[in-house]
Amino acid sequence: xxxxxxxxxxxxxxxxxxxxxxxxxxxxxxxxxxxxxxxxxxxxxxxxxxxxxxxxxxxxxxxxxxxxxxxxxxxxxxxxxxxxxxxxxxxxxxxxxxxxxxxxxxxxxxxxxxxxxxxxxxxxxxxxxxxxxxxxxxxxxxxxx
Numbered sequence: 001x002x003x004x005x006x007x008x009x010x011x012x013x014x015x016x017x018x019x020x021x022x023x024x025x026x027x028x029x030x031x032x033x034x035x036x037x038x039x040x041x042x043x044x045x046x047x048x049x050x051x052x053x054x055x056x057x058x059x060x061x062x063x064x065x066x067x068x069x070x071x072x073x074x075x076x077x078x079x080x081x082x083x084x085x086x087x088x089x090x091x092x093x094x095x096x097x098x099x100x101x102x103x104x105x106x107x108x109x110x111x112x113x114x115x116x117x118x119x120x121x122x123x124x125x126x127x128x129x130x131x132x133x134x135x136x137x138x139x140x141x142x143x144x145x
Contacts, residue, residue: 017062018088022047022055024095027081027088030065034078064088 018024022044029035029043041052056079059065064085070076081088098104 017064018091020055022051023059024088024092026052026055026059027064027085028092030079030081030085031089031092034068034080036076036078040079059085 018027025044025047026040029040035043037052037056040056041047041049044052056065056067060067060079063082065079066082068078068080070078
């Protein structure tokens with residue numbers, strides 16, 4: 001990771017890495033799994049392709065994401081969070097919880113606009129399936145009557 005000049009405070013340093021709105025939204029989408037550039041672009045409207053590519057390059061340079069080039073024609077490129085990038089997921093959770101607590105947005109508004117809930121939303125089918133799976137793994141006892 002490149003060092004950034006600042007006042008030496010870790011909060012300042014972290015904000016230099018994740019302080020713009022697009023960076024954490026890219027991390028949010030990649031937290032669900034690998035994504036192609038076109039998938040990221042479609043999910044992050046109204047981001048421009050130039051801004052997306054700039055953020056992806058910065059995240060790759062800082063070792064938060066890895067670029068997988070599968071070759072082919074047309075080229076098949078995917079981005080995935082690295083282990084270092086996974087360290088940002090608790091920040092995503094905190095931002096989601098803060099957004100809910102501050103009543104910043106409503107899940108139903110997103111659902112009406114985009115036809116789905118974001119994966120960070122407890123109403124998301126993916127979140128519900130993951131929660132069911134966690135419950136099933138946690139409750140592996142057998143009760144005999």
